[in-house]
Amino acid sequence: MDFLGVSGMHYSGVSLKGSRVIVAEDSAVFTSMIKQRMKELLEIDVEICRDFEEMQKANETSDEEILLAISNMNLPGAEKGEALNYLVDVGIPTIVFTGTLQDATRDKLLANQIVDYILKDSVFAVDMLVEAACRFLTNHHHHVLIVDDSQTARALLTTRLKRYNFKVSVADSGQKALEILKANRDINLVITDYNMPDIDGFELTRRIRSHIGSNEIRIIGVSSSTDRLLSARFLKAGGNDFMLRPFIDEEFYCRVNQNLDTLAQMKFMLERKKRA
Structure with a gap:
């Protein structure tokens, strides 16, 4: 189909x-x-x-x-x-x-x-x-990578995403995230925290974007910070969306869906263009 x-x-x-x-x-x-x-x-x-x-x-x-x-x-x-x-x-x-x-x-x-x-x-x-x-x-056709150095934060996001039937992988550092991405080409959404000890969310986003475009992977930045400029900095680094913790379940799922829908539509248009 x-x-x-x-x-x-x-x-x-x-x-x-x-x-x-x-x-x-x-x-x-x-x-x-x-x-x-x-x-x-x-x-x-x-x-x-x-x-x-x-x-x-x-x-x-x-x-x-x-x-x-x-x-x-x-x-x-x-x-x-x-x-x-x-x-x-x-x-x-x-x-x-x-x-x-x-x-x-x-x-x-x-x-x-x-x-x-x-x-x-x-x-x-x-x-x-x-x-x-x-x-x-x-949703099980979508593979989501969660990147956060907090075990509690990773567990909460994993529970949310698995409730919606997504395939989920987790990384406790930016470097680990890059290794997982290299080994799992089917990942199409990354949800990354900003504040991490080795590679922060901005730098991780830049490194991902140096190899993989928005037509292949969507990136959502997350943070508990009150700094209102974080969202702009994530987007300028190559992110597609940004959310502040604590999440409201309905908004979280809606934003994930919107990003995956955009990705699917972009791939659909590219495939149709190739067939034309």
């Missing part, structure tokens, strides 16, 4: 046909819309579970792995959120599709490693849901 998917995302050579996805939703309107769009855009025949019992059966009566669950907050037979607790307990990655979401509930979902949440608050909600599903199911 070679296509421009939802919201212009480009996936070359990626087929999602046969991916096992369940939709736990009791609304006939939404299940019909989701089933149709997932089939049209991703060639996936989703399994519909209209209550908690059907969802349990879908998981427990088949040996085929469920790659992703799309679930309402509450289902018949699980009116107090038991369905989400079950999905988390059995380790099924889950996107929540819900009509309302309070701040406290949002914090609880992210603490439980829910992949994402989509609100049923617009006519575009189903397409946003399909986009989120498509990203999760294809």
Whole structure:
């Protein structure tokens, strides 16, 4: 499959046909819309579970792995959120599709490693849901390198990225990062801290850019510093984006996606130009 998917995302050579996805939703309107769009855009025949019992059966009566669950907050037979607790307990990655979401509930979902949440608050909600599903199911094709001398910072970023199904490598220094990049040509995103003892984030970015352009690898700089000029210095060194810690989960994932989408579009245009 070679296509421009939802919201212009480009996936070359990626087929999602046969991916096992369940939709736990009791609304006939939404299940019909989701089933149709997932089939049209991703060639996936989703399994519909209209209550908690059907969802349990879908998981427990088949040996085929469920790659992703799309679930309402509450289902018949699980009116107090038991369905989400079950999905988390059995380790099924889950996107929540819900009509309302309070701040406290949002914090609880992210603490439980829910992949994402989509609100049923617009006519575009189903397409946003399909986009989120498509990203999760294809993120393993993206290899991300985290560069940070702090073990805690590396662990937090690794957890975030693996929640979204990315392939992740880590480096505790700039020199180690360069060695990993040389040995792993499939890395297409580097997330690097600024303040490191051997090679700081600026110098690492310059060294990467001396060999690899923005059409092959995107670089996001990160820092806990309050120096507002850091972002400008990262961009001037060849970086593509910059974020301040502590991250907001939704913004972090959005910025990662935007950089990977830009990279994919650039590669797509270059490939099309070569074929012309």
